[in-house]
Amino acid sequence: MAPTTRPLPLPQIAGPQLAPFRGTATADIEFEHFLGSDNDLDSKVWRVCIDGKTYALKINWEYLEVTTGAAILPVQLDPLRRPELTPQEYIDYLDPFHCGCRVYGRLKQENRQDLAIRAHGYILLTQAQERHITEALGEEYVDWEEYPEPLDCSGVFTRWEDHRHDRVRAIVKEYVPSLEPWIASQIPRMYADLEDLHKLGILVRDIHEGNYLSGKLVDFSQAWTMYHPCLDRGTPRGVYERRKEEPQKFEEMVEVWATTEKIKIEKPAGLLKWHSGQESDFGFDPRQYR
Numbered sequence: 001m002a003p004t005t006r007p008l009p010l011p012q013i014a015g016p017q018l019a020p021f022r023g024t025a026t027a028d029i030e031f032e033h034f035l036g037s038d039n040d041l042d043s044k045v046w047r048v049c050i051d052g053k054t055y056a057l058k059i060n061w062e063y064l065e066v067t068t069g070a071a072i073l074p075v076q077l078d079p080l081r082r083p084e085l086t087p088q089e090y091i092d093y094l095d096p097f098h099c100g101c102r103v104y105g106r107l108k109q110e111n112r113q114d115l116a117i118r119a120h121g122y123i124l125l126t127q128a129q130e131r132h133i134t135e136a137l138g139e140e141y142v143d144w145e146e147y148p149e150p151l152d153c154s155g156v157f158t159r160w161e162d163h164r165h166d167r168v169r170a171i172v173k174e175y176v177p178s179l180e181p182w183i184a185s186q187i188p189r190m191y192a193d194l195e196d197l198h199k200l201g202i203l204v205r206d207i208h209e210g211n212y213l214s215g216k217l218v219d220f221s222q223a224w225t226m227y228h229p230c231l232d233r234g235t236p237r238g239v240y241e242r243r244k245e246e247p248q249k250f251e252e253m254v255e256v257w258a259t260t261e262k263i264k265i266e267k268p269a270g271l272l273k274w275h276s277g278q279e280s281d282f283g284f285d286p287r288q289y290r
Contacts, residue, residue, distance in 0.1 A: 009105070010122060010169075011098040013089075015227050016105030021121030021172050029057070029129060031136065042096040042221050046133070047175060055120070058219070059133065059170040060097040061157045071230050071238040078233065085229055093228055096221035097122075097169045103202055103220035104171070110200055115193045116217045118174040124167035130157070176213040184265050186215035187254055191268040193217070194250060194283075201226030201289025203242060207249040209257060226289045243282045247274040 007025040009017035021027060030049040035056065048057045075084055085093075092098060104119040113119075125133075127143070134141040139156050144164050147154075151161045157168055182190060190212070197204060197217075206222040224231050231239065251271055258265045273281035 007124070010101050011092055011095070013092045013098075016102045016109055016225060018101035018105045018119065018171070019121050021123045025122060025124045026126070027051075027123055027172075029123075031057075031129075031132060034136065043219075044133070044137070050172070054175045056117075056173045056175045056218075057123070057170050058100070058173060059125070059168060060100075060221075061168070071235055071242075072233045073235055082233065089229070093224075093230070097171075099223050099225070100171055100220045102225040103223050106200055106202060106225050112196065112200060115196055115200075116220070117176060117213060120172040120174070123170045123172055125170060126167070130168050173218070176216075176218075178214045180214065181209050181212040181257070182215040184258070184263050187265055188268045190215050191247075191250060191271050194246065195270070198246070198284040198286050199289065201286045203228075203231065203286045204246060205242060207246060207253060209253055224286070226286055231287050239287075240279055243279060243285070244274060244277075247271055247282060 006023065007020040009019045011017065027050045031046050032049055032054075033047040035045040035047055036043070042060060044059045044061055046057045046059065048055050072085065075081060100119075101122060103116070104113075107113045107115055107119075127145075131141040134156050137156060142155055144151060144155065144159055147164075151159045151164055153160060159166070193216070194204065194207075202220075203224045204217065204220065204222070205224060206219065211217055211219050226232070234242075251267065251274075254265060254267070257263075270283065274283075275281075279285075
């Protein structure tokens, strides 16, 4: 009997990876409720039931065809004269699904899954499951395997021709029934968690109220996790600005929330240091992760 090929952890590049859900990357899924909105940038989130247990399923609907790295030092300015990244390397490191997988892989590797809403692995949807969610979103399902024309960012899942035969990717996450992003007493812990993520080589790059549930980050589709060329080979100014944005946006986020909720909050002492403008006051540098 020929050996069965099992799905591999993803992404298939050096560094942290997310394992397939239950080792197979498949599941019988009951789609219960759409949790997202029409404004979702790169994914659709559903409340689902798998074997009697409720999860949140983050379905990535955007495939990257090509991207560039304007934030990366050109070869002539790189002290090490490293070659330009290939188009595929940019996709490997910047694809939103890959970004999320790498963060969750790092959290498991370091036994710090407490720093975010927990992920349980990735799933590749079957054709029947893709049809179900496409029609549930009010769109017409098209069998791309049989579609006669070249694909050009086509359909709900924005397939390009290179992805004609690819299955839709999703991450199985813990379901949090609360709609509250946090309560005031959680703010110090939230900032400490952000600092701990930095210590694990993770730059979140997506700090806003909608990315928190019950005081925990829920999505990392924009995150850079070391090793990452945009951190390791980034322009000094680019890295400076992106590092500053983490505490800056965190402070702005909790200020707006407190004003809206008419709640007095106490900001963590370490958070306020970023106002100096000194990069050493932006918290731990993710590039120092070893």
